Amino acid sequence: MTASTTGVVFDGQRLWRSLEATFEIGRSSDGGVSRLALSDAEKQMRDRFVGSCEESGLTVSVDTVGNIFARREGTEPQLAPVLVGSHLDSQVAAGPFDGPLGVFAGLEIARALDDAGIATRRPIEIVSWTNEEGPRFAPPMMGSGAFARVLDEATVLATRDPDGISVGEELDRIGYRGATPCGGRDVDSYFELHIEQSPSLDRSGCDVGIVSGGYPAQYLKVTITGETAHSGPTPMAERRNALVSGGRIAVAIDDVGRAHAPDGKTTSTGIDVWPNRPGIIPSLVELRADLRHPDAAELERMVCEAEAACARAAEHDGVSVRCERTHAFGGVSFDEGLIALLEEEAGRLGARSVRLLSQAGHDAYNLLAVCPAAMIFCPCIEGRSHNPREDVDPARLAASVGVMLNSVLRRAQA
Numbered sequence: 001m002t003a004s005t006t007g008v009v010f011d012g013q014r015l016w017r018s019l020e021a022t023f024e025i026g027r028s029s030d031g032g033v034s035r036l037a038l039s040d041a042e043k044q045m046r047d048r049f050v051g052s053c054e055e056s057g058l059t060v061s062v063d064t065v066g067n068i069f070a071r072r073e074g075t076e077p078q079l080a081p082v083l084v085g086s087h088l089d090s091q092v093a094a095g096p097f098d099g100p101l102g103v104f105a106g107l108e109i110a111r112a113l114d115d116a117g118i119a120t121r122r123p124i125e126i127v128s129w130t131n132e133e134g135p136r137f138a139p140p141m142m143g144s145g146a147f148a149r150v151l152d153e154a155t156v157l158a159t160r161d162p163d164g165i166s167v168g169e170e171l172d173r174i175g176y177r178g179a180t181p182c183g184g185r186d187v188d189s190y191f192e193l194h195i196e197q198s199p200s201l202d203r204s205g206c207d208v209g210i211v212s213g214g215y216p217a218q219y220l221k222v223t224i225t226g227e228t229a230h231s232g233p234t235p236m237a238e239r240r241n242a243l244v245s246g247g248r249i250a251v252a253i254d255d256v257g258r259a260h261a262p263d264g265k266t267t268s269t270g271i272d273v274w275p276n277r278p279g280i281i282p283s284l285v286e287l288r289a290d291l292r293h294p295d296a297a298e299l300e301r302m303v304c305e306a307e308a309a310c311a312r313a314a315e316h317d318g319v320s321v322r323c324e325r326t327h328a329f330g331g332v333s334f335d336e337g338l339i340a341l342l343e344e345e346a347g348r349l350g351a352r353s354v355r356l357l358s359q360a361g362h363d364a365y366n367l368l369a370v371c372p373a374a375m376i377f378c379p380c381i382e383g384r385s386h387n388p389r390e391d392v393d394p395a396r397l398a399a400s401v402g403v404m405l406n407s408v409l410r411r412a413q414a
């Protein structure tokens with residue numbers, strides 16, 4: 001049992017057991033987990049979470065885009081609830097903590113309040129957002145986006161994966177298209193605990209990261225059109241090879257990130273090639289990339305440099321290149337009142353905390369559109385994430401869970 005300054009204790013071992021019980025779900029041959037949104041593995045995660053919530057006496061509801069809410073009633077049920085949560089879906093070659101940590105830590109908070117016999121004025125709802133990661137259905141942070149009306153619900157439900165299956169069809173198949181309307185209700189505040197995903201917190205020696213905001217990020221889609229021709233007889237000088245141009249642009253985008261390092265980050269994340277067969281010069285390539293920088297003006301410069309590289313490649317390779325700005329997120333600041341509350345509670349717990357920016361996307365960004373929101377990071381070992389070797393030191397987890405528990409309790413009593 002771990003003590004907290006308000007006299008409420010939470011059970012760190014119980015939280016760890018809840019997480020451990022999910023480690024085998026969606027286990028992949030690389031030793032990590034793959035729980036793509038609305039897949040069978042993610043349904044198992046949902047079922048496990050819902051079952052645990054119901055065992056704990058929470059009232060579970062599911063909204064029309066599959067977001068799950070487990071409600072611990074308040075003494076004044078008409079008050080807007082405090083939301084605590086994260087996501088249960090994962091990337092393709094992922095670790096087991098990115099997302100589930102925040103969801104099951106929320107459940108542990110509810111259990112700890114039960115153990116202490118504490119009734120809060122406001123209801124507390126533990127939430128799991130649909131499709132935070134986005135590798136199957138784009139864009140990421142979809143469920144929270146629909147809830148906060150940042151994304152259009154009908155568009156979300158009609159979004160198809162690369163196999164042509166829609167979000168709505170998959171919600172029906174796994175039994176998680178709920179009846180509760182998505183969003184459109186008052187929320188007091190939102191708290192999210194998450195692993196940090198960069199090495200900075202782990203290396204800082206601090207156990208609690210208070211997230212002040214998030215890097216702005218810009219996704220790009222680059223479409224390159226060349227011309228098919230025989231891979232043998234066609235003279236080198238007359239080729240319009242879209243794949244070669246795609247490679248050139250991928251390298252150039254990487255160079256943009258290196259030129260703006262350490263704060264600037266660029267990643268070519270995927271490429272599709274057509275016809276992608278032996279004996280024929282590829283005529284069509286779609287390259288996807290994301291660019292990030294804590295300073296929005298600097299990010300804009302990076303995007304312009306990437307666009308200029310596309311134009312140079314078009315010229316050099318005799319192909320046509322269209323570079324589109326697709327999804328953008330981040331560039332947000334979390335609520336100063338909640339940040340101050342988290343820092344105060346960290347101080348009361350004697351935990352060393354540090355303010356930092358998130359370099360990843362999170363549902364909490366969307367929640368800012370409807371309520372004050374804040375995030376707490378715990379260190380993950382070496383900052384490895386979206387990687388089968390992602391890991392967390394349970395001994396360094398207690399501080400961040402304690403800070404969240406106390407902050408949620410203060411807010412729910414306010």
Ligand SMILES: [Zn+2]
Nearest residue numbers: 098099132194
């Ligand atoms: Zn995550």
